[in-house]
Amino acid sequence: MTSSNNDPVKPEKSPRVFKPDTQKKRQEALKNKRNRIMSAALMLFSKHGVNGTTVEQIAEAGQVSKSNLLYYFASKEQLYIEVIQHLLDVWLSPLKSFEAHQDPIETLSDYIKVKLTLSRDHPAESKLFCMEVVQGAPLLLNELESPLCELVDAKVKVINSWIEQGKLLPVDPYHLIFSIWAITQHYADFNVQITAVTGNDLNQPEFFNRTLASVKQIILGGITPQPQG
């Protein structure tokens, strides 16, 4: 990076053969470029769909040439697959964080907050996931189905145990989970409609907080046991 090569167009690409960590830097640069491309692809895919996005548009947004992009990714489909797979990491993680020994209302409340925060901070991921599933998840389903079912089944058991302990009013755990997903993701996926109707979006802190409170109230209000007496 300190070499005499100061090409302003690609400052990250000046590996010095003298340095011992050249290999590492090279790999980093490569990784960064791939990430940049994938990030650009995610954005564009989520806005215009996969088939509505050209390789050239992605290349431009990722600040590489079209053929250079195809050097890093064998094909557009391969790029799409990698973007989708990368999505799943972001997507499945929040569900892992709720456990039976915790207070159900608090746990569900946290989960709603995490999901709504995800909708605010990663709308492109939410939208692309949405479109993929809406269209039948041709790519996603094989990879998603098994881990998703396991995760959901585990959480269903947790919810059922809460109900048995009287900590939660009786409710179908599957539909409870679906409802939380549906509502929280709706604020990302349908943000255009929401903004059209309310004039607000989740990036406005007051609106975020109001939304969070309302969603909690609606979802949790019907399943919170009343204090006896």
Next chain:
Amino acid sequence: MTSSNNDPVKPEKSPRVFKPDTQKKRQEALKNKRNRIMSAALMLFSKHGVNGTTVEQIAEAGQVSKSNLLYYFASKEQLYIEVIQHLLDVWLSPLKSFEAHQDPIETLSDYIKVKLTLSRDHPAESKLFCMEVVQGAPLLLNELESPLCELVDAKVKVINSWIEQGKLLPVDPYHLIFSIWAITQHYADFNVQITAVTGNDLNQPEFFNRTLASVKQIILGGITPQPQG
């Protein structure tokens, strides 16, 4: 074109010049053909997106030739626009049916049922609407925004009046409406995921009823006033 033309491929296209209602029949046939094409387009657009669907595929599904399709619709985009516009009729109608003088829980309950029934019986419409909005509703927004806002604002007033009368616990009306939309539409749009997780879909009557009951419980449970004492 006279009665002797019994081409079996297109049985609906045999208008007899002798009959006085030839004009009418012709227009009907034309309308039917347009409807068939639009119906095929809706199905394919909802499955593969607009850009993932070719005119030829639509033509095949609609049982017309590609060039014949382009005789009825000036362009693919024009066809798409008409499909989307046709959607709105189906889409905005159910919201019209709730009024202030009715019982709120019953009214909201009916609305949820109507919306969930729509998800069961018109999943393609739901999905295409979803994809269009997710992608920013480039076509839809101009047409949708104004009538949607009016409708929503009117319903918000109804809900607020219910709350003032103590018939409904305090809740943000906008988020209540969004939540109902989100959950009910989720069962159409994400049906692949729901089937993957539960093994069921809304076309199974038991599952439909269980879903309806759960959604009602979750949505209405938190906003139904408790009987005093």
Next chain:
DNA sequence: GTCTATAATATGATAGAC
């Protein structure tokens, strides 16, 4: 109104120099 070419273009992907 319907069909068979065919034009016009867009786009994914490759070849080969550097």
Next chain:
DNA sequence: GTCTATCATATTATAGAC
């Protein structure tokens, strides 16, 4: 690794006969 052609193909739309 990156670039400049360029190929190969898919696809929208049109022209013109019937």
